[in-house]
Amino acid sequence: MKTIALVAGGPKEYLPKLTDHHHPQVTWVGVDKGVFYIQESGLPISYAFGDFDSISSREKEELTNNLSNLSMYSAEKDKTDTELALDWALQQHHEKILLFGATGGRIDHLLGNIHLLLKAINDKRNIEIIDRQNHITLFTSGTYTIKKHKDLRYVSFIPISHEVKGITLEGFKYPLKNCHITIGSTLCISNELIHDLGTFSFQDGILLMIRSRD
Incomplete structure (x- = not known):
């Protein structure tokens, strides 16, 4: 099944083992700090989204130099990095979308990410939030x-x-x-x-x- 796996920048301790969800038809997409979670797992990154306000200038420069499909936004915007990445993912018409790094940490981000699942209703797409303990x-x-x-x-x-x-x-x-x-x-x-x-x-x-x- 063709799948897009979005990895957001939530607390690392909430992440499951990303390699358990990898197969040849998965496209890995980093969202802000989630880019480094994918790299640390040894998985290939196809795209990256975010304002990257949670990483250092050196790390930001490294991303700019090493990732060709990088969409960098201003920190002052009307959508979260995760919503921007999900909007892009929905346009790709893959059968399934997995969202990692979307739980833990700030409650406003957690609730916002859960409500992003509503975007799947009109699209008739399967979007699933996965962390170390839950599948939503x-x-x-x-x-x-x-x-x-x-x-x-x-x-x-x-x-x-x-x-x-x-x-x-x-x-x-x-x-x-x-x-x-x-x-x-x-x-x-x-x-x-x-x-x-x-x-x-x-x-x-x-x-x-x-x-x-x-």
């Missing part, structure tokens, strides 16, 4: 199959729209049938799959799914 994905109404994962034990569903209607969970420890939940509800947090496969479905709304390690 956004879904619109429909029926979906989910596989049990030996490491990602917990499955949580959080409404992003004002209301999510008709949510049904099958194959879960705590099943639901045609339930309505509103934004701010914690009803669907910390569930678990009890079979190798489960399904979740809902009739209307926008739902955030978070799969987490212990």
